[in-house]
Amino acid sequence: MAASSAGGGSGIRHFTPDIHSERGEGLTREVASFIVDCRGGQLPEELIEVGRKSILDGIGLALAGSVARSGRIVQNYLGKQHLSGDATVIGTALRVAERFAAFANGIGVHADDYDDTQLAVQEDRVYGLLTHPTAPCLPAALAIAECRDNTGGELTLAYHVGVEVESKIAEAISPRHYQHGFHSTATCGTFASAAAAAKLHGLDLATTVRALAIAASQAAGLRENFGTMTKPFHAGRAAEAGIIAADLANAGWTATDRILESPRGFFQAHGGGYALEAIHGKLGNPWTFIDPGVSIKPHPSGSLTHPGMTTMLKLIVEHDIDPAQVERVAVGTNHNMPNALIHHRPSDDLQAKFSMEFCIAIVLLERRGGLPEFTDEAVNRDDVKAMIEKIDFGVHPDAEAAGYHKMTTIIDIELKDGRRISGRADFGKGSPANPMSYAEVADKFRGCAEFARFDGDRTERIIGLVRKLERLESVRELTELLG
Incomplete structure (x- = not known):
């Protein structure tokens, strides 16, 4: 040698x-x-x-x-x-x-x-x-x-x-x-x-x-x-x-x-x-x-949920989706993602982090998904449980074909007025394809510090x-x- x-x-x-x-x-x-x-x-x-x-x-x-x-x-x-x-x-x-x-x-x-x-x-x-x-x-x-x-x-x-x-x-x-x-x-x-x-x-x-x-x-x-x-x-x-x-x-x-x-x-x-x-x-x-x-x-959940959450938030804003109008939501990924996102009907905040159904449901209902949304109380709300029942999560052939080195997630929303809205993302916010700046990470830091009731002056320092x-x-x- x-x-x-x-x-x-x-x-x-x-x-x-x-x-x-x-x-x-x-x-x-x-x-x-x-x-x-x-x-x-x-x-x-x-x-x-x-x-x-x-x-x-x-x-x-x-x-x-x-x-x-x-x-x-x-x-x-x-x-x-x-x-x-x-x-x-x-x-x-x-x-x-x-x-x-x-x-x-x-x-x-x-x-x-x-x-x-x-x-x-x-x-x-x-x-x-x-x-x-x-x-x-x-x-x-x-x-x-x-x-x-x-x-x-x-x-x-x-x-x-x-x-x-x-x-x-x-x-x-x-x-x-x-x-x-x-x-x-x-x-x-x-x-x-x-x-x-x-x-x-x-x-x-x-x-x-x-x-x-x-x-x-x-x-x-x-x-x-x-x-x-x-x-x-x-x-x-x-x-x-x-x-x-x-x-x-x-x-x-x-x-x-x-x-x-x-x-x-x-x-x-x-x-x-x-x-x-x-x-x-x-x-x-x-x-x-x-x-x-x-x-x-950008969200306190398994990273595999993030392209879906990013896409759903984008669709909600673009189409002003009212959660009361949602009939069904299909979420499709490659087959490796359900292997990690194993909690389909979560009962607490830790399980919710590995539940695609919860992550999509909470974004639909709150238009955000931060630390305050990932709590036992939120997981067990009646409206959250009802929305979860409207979400079908499984393998989509197009996502499977995209390769396992991506988190390709395909969203299909069916509304009660007959409209169908779809979206797709290979990567979520915060990935190198859509990175967070230092200022954005600093804002996330402030949210974490506030959640911990940490001193604001020390936070900025x-x-x-x-x-x-x-x-x-x-x-x-x-x-x-x-x-």
């Missing part, structure tokens, strides 16, 4: 092994080398700009998540452990050790299923069903950077290294991984937090290899738990697990040096295989946050600090505002 330059226009000097078999011998060391070698000056400005939006979004979601039922349970749990430390549990006065802050904040970011979404490159990697990249990575990086008093630039670098490793691993693993029940935010996200932690701790190549291996043995999370508090638990546990992995590796804990490529390693055990060409030489080449990009959610995050001399300038 030899060191050579890889990564194209990224400017990063990779350790690129002589990969000479289908198993990609040396792949784990290649990933570790990317983590170790990447420098802040090599991050493209476009990448930094995109990252600021996801970082601000993640902090806002942790604020909103701090008042969720899951947030209250986690805070009570941590309080009973009599823990001490210097890392902030966002939205609270709690200060705990890094791993526990990452755990709590990871749950908070993902609690409302309102966080950013990685987009697939290959057509058989189902669009929107790879990872939520920020939820497991940012909480780990932020907790460590706060405790180490890192600069904003160092936090920015660790965050981007982590989400890039997570995203490329998720892109590479066989789609069977997700289709058979693994939650990739949990499994691949563990590598994100480990990578970010290794970067902030300045671990060398051999130690980083071990950190990745320790992380892989903690990678877990099953989609059967979607629609419950255990889904955001996956993100929190992944954030915590990466910190544990890096700490143990740094202490001399031993582990294999080929956890990704081994016949008994992560890719084979969790997915039955992987696409070597999706990760070998591709870290930072291009950066996933640039191409194909990430999607930031946080928005301003994240806008220049990479120039902060200390991350604590930001974190002191988050409690």
Whole structure:
């Protein structure tokens, strides 16, 4: 094996092994080398700009998540452990050790299923069903950077290294991984937090290899738990697990040096295989946050509902649709989308996030779909239940033909006066095809902060600090505002 330059226009000097078999011998060391070698000056400005939006979004979601039922349970749990430390549990006065802050904040970011979404490159990697990249990575990086008093630039670098490793691993693993029940935010996200932690701790190549291996043995999370508090638990546990992995590796804990490529390693055990060409030489080449990009959610529900909600809102405004005039609504997608949107008659707010029927119904009735609409009370309203009965959700041949790397959603509305209104979207608002600006993400942040009854002055100061995050001399300038 030899060191050579890889990564194209990224400017990063990779350790690129002589990969000479289908198993990609040396792949784990290649990933570790990317983590170790990447420098802040090599991050493209476009990448930094995109990252600021996801970082601000993640902090806002942790604020909103701090008042969720899951947030209250986690805070009570941590309080009973009599823990001490210097890392902030966002939205609270709690200060705990890094791993526990990452755990709590990871749950908070993902609690409302309102966080950013990685987009697939290959057509058989189902669009929107790879990872939520920020939820497991940012909480780990932020907790460590706060405790180490890192600069904003160092936090920015660790965050981007982590989400890039997570995203490329998720892109590479066989789609069977997700289709058979693994939650990739949990499994691949563990590598994100480990990578970010290794970067902030300045671990060398051999130690980083071990950190990745320790992380892989903690990678877990099953989609059967979607629609419950255990889904955001996956993100929190992944954030915590990466910190544990890096700490143990740094202490001399031993582990294999080929956890990704081994016949008994992560890719084979969790997915039955992987696409070597999706990760070998591709870290930072291009950066996933640039191409194909990430999607930031305008609604606190599964991203697969967003093209339908975007289309429905557009049709409602264009045709001034009165919900009382709706006879039937047909919503058609490819067959992978109903595999995730499994709650057809939801009974609480968590199930509603994975219910296409609810998401369309609430938009029809309220002409919006934000945090106040995703509550137990809203889900169980009589008018919502009645509207859900008018919505047929299933597979549409045109959506199926469009490919699984899209979220193609076709809406057909039948009104009582005989009119039929139709619309279609491959992508929702917030996707790279229809992106949210920093100002729009800031408005979403304000909504999350207001939902959490967070101080308005601090809200505006946080928005301003994240806008220049990479120039902060200390991350604590930001974190002191988050409690």
